[in-house]
Amino acid sequence: MPHPTVATSRRLEDVRYDIRGPLSRRAHELEAAGKPILRLNIGNPGLFGFRVPQHLRDAIATALPKSEAYCHQQGLLEAREAVAAQHRRNGAEARPEHVFIGNGVSELIDLSLRALLDAGDEVLVPAPDYPLWTAATRLNGGVPLHYPCPPERAHLPDPAEIEAMVTPRTRALVIINPNNPTGAVYPRELLAALVDVARRHRLVLLCDEIYDSVLYDGAAFTPLAPLAGETPCISYGGLSKVHLACGYRVGWLSVTGHEHRVHDLVRALDLLASLRLCSNVTAQWAIRPALEGPNEIGALTRPGGRLHAARAAVVDAVERSEFLRMVAPDGALYAFPGVDPERLPGFDDAAFALDLLEHEQIILVPGSSFNIAARNHFRLTLLPEPAVLADALARIERELARIARNAARRVA
Ligand SMILES: Cc1ncc(COP(=O)(O)O)c(C=O)c1O
CATH class of the missing domain: 3.40.640.10 (Type I PLP-dependent aspartate aminotransferase-like (Major domain))
Known part of the structure; x- marks a missing residue:
């Protein structure tokens, strides 16, 4: 006889946190199968080579x-x-x-x-x-x-x-x-x-x-x-x-x-x-x-700083994109581009995120995970090196072009 599953709280029924949800679990499976994943889904500076300022480390060590x-x-x-x-x-x-x-x-x-x-x-x-x-x-x-x-x-x-x-x-x-x-x-x-x-x-x-x-x-x-x-x-x-x-x-x-x-x-x-x-x-x-x-993040976000260059890499790529539009971010660690609905009608952010993960080994977060009805946005973090982001945006463009080609084939 099958074992019934343990019932969990009904309070959780409408509770979601997709940033670490099913897509992220699929990324773990792919990684376990030997496919390296570029993680653009979480704003976690330590994963991208940023180090905690030394004076904070020292303070903790001294006070341990x-x-x-x-x-x-x-x-x-x-x-x-x-x-x-x-x-x-x-x-x-x-x-x-x-x-x-x-x-x-x-x-x-x-x-x-x-x-x-x-x-x-x-x-x-x-x-x-x-x-x-x-x-x-x-x-x-x-x-x-x-x-x-x-x-x-x-x-x-x-x-x-x-x-x-x-x-x-x-x-x-x-x-x-x-x-x-x-x-x-x-x-x-x-x-x-x-x-x-x-x-x-x-x-x-x-x-x-x-x-x-x-x-x-x-x-x-x-x-x-x-x-x-x-x-x-x-x-x-x-x-x-x-x-x-x-x-x-x-x-x-x-x-x-x-x-x-x-x-x-x-x-x-x-x-x-x-x-x-x-x-x-x-x-x-x-x-x-x-x-x-000292304000160490300021050195990263000013011209010449790594975050400044990362943001510029994304803004440039979106400006050149055939499909993407974006309000350039003035702050925080993310970009939130949208796909032009006239270029890709019926675009579905969740399906796109899954395809991008499977085809290009990039994980980002579909815009609808942030409680909006529109399904044409996605979020990526600005934390990778600028060259890595430029390459990621090229791969995103390739995936969008693939979707456009498939749509055109269905119409033909
Ligand atoms: C807007 C915002 N608030 C709160 C948090 C939670 O941060 P933490 O729990 O690490 O302080 C985050 C983390 O990404 C965030 O983006």
């Missing part, structure tokens, strides 16, 4: 003997002071008692939504989004409402459109700036208008700023907390991207806003943080040196 006990549930005080000081330098009224350190921003996104949401509460999430925001909203009983950030608008949201989506159940407005996957960097006036929407409708602002210093061609980052002022706002940052230390698993959040309005939220976060005791202590010692030391 001090890392053997649990620390405060919110994180090491010196690390929280450094986070609060960074926000104060930007003009926000941050304080270490309202900072929480987590095992990556990932853990803190889940923790914050758990602290905020009751079943059926709504959260405004950008589309496309970093899909953990949608997944964690659903996991915590919430309903994501996706507000569009289409390429025709340079992937920027429209505050009036967002306001029209607000209902009595809407609790929070998620902003990802600089944006993953689109690379959009939001102008100050737009952020101020989003704060106004939140203020008028008593929404909590949840601002994911994990790419705050990953900027190209003079783009300027505007932190949200100083604009939000007394409006409740949680700002998220971490070591994974700007400090190239994904594996350290260090992220933080800072709660700002009128003391009376955020009091219970901070208490709820504290309770949830206590339930997991504390985050990894060892890596927290890197936070202060990261925030007070």
Whole structure:
């Protein structure tokens, strides 16, 4: 008699994280069969030869003997002071008692939504989004409402459109700036208008700023907390991207806003943080040196830097492409090209991603994995060497040409 499978939680039914989903499992199979795969699907700097700045490594090595006990549930005080000081330098009224350190921003996104949401509460999430925001909203009983950030608008949201989506159940407005996957960097006036929407409708602002210093061609980052002022706002940052230390698993959040309005939220976060005791202590010692030391990512994103050249390689290739169109990314570690629907009608991003993996041994992420209805986009990371990216884009073009030829044959 067959063994019945163990039932799993129904909460997971609508929860997806395709960046590490079935496509990625197929890539592992191909690798196991001896086919090397070019992994353009994950923004993981350490996989592409980037090294964590030496002063962060040294800080951890020196502090290792001090890392053997649990620390405060919110994180090491010196690390929280450094986070609060960074926000104060930007003009926000941050304080270490309202900072929480987590095992990556990932853990803190889940923790914050758990602290905020009751079943059926709504959260405004950008589309496309970093899909953990949608997944964690659903996991915590919430309903994501996706507000569009289409390429025709340079992937920027429209505050009036967002306001029209607000209902009595809407609790929070998620902003990802600089944006993953689109690379959009939001102008100050737009952020101020989003704060106004939140203020008028008593929404909590949840601002994911994990790419705050990953900027190209003079783009300027505007932190949200100083604009939000007394409006409740949680700002998220971490070591994974700007400090190239994904594996350290260090992220933080800072709660700002009128003391009376955020009091219970901070208490709820504290309770949830206590339930997991504390985050990894060892890596927290890197936070202060990261925030007070030199900005090493700047050297990579400026002209002459590797990320600058990588972005240029992708922008050039898309400009030359017969099939692709793109709003060039102003920040973050990705490009989000779209296939021109007039050149390839009926294009299906998921089928394309699978074909590209099988034919060209390249893995990227279909655009629909980022919670958009359109099926003509894909995301790739800018982390490989520029020459590797140029070659990858040539292979992508070859696959698109193959699809075009097959379509023409079907018509003939
Ligand atoms: C927008 C955004 N937020 C949060 C995260 C999670 O980062 P971590 O958990 O490594 O801090 C990522 C990772 O790619 C991201 O792109």
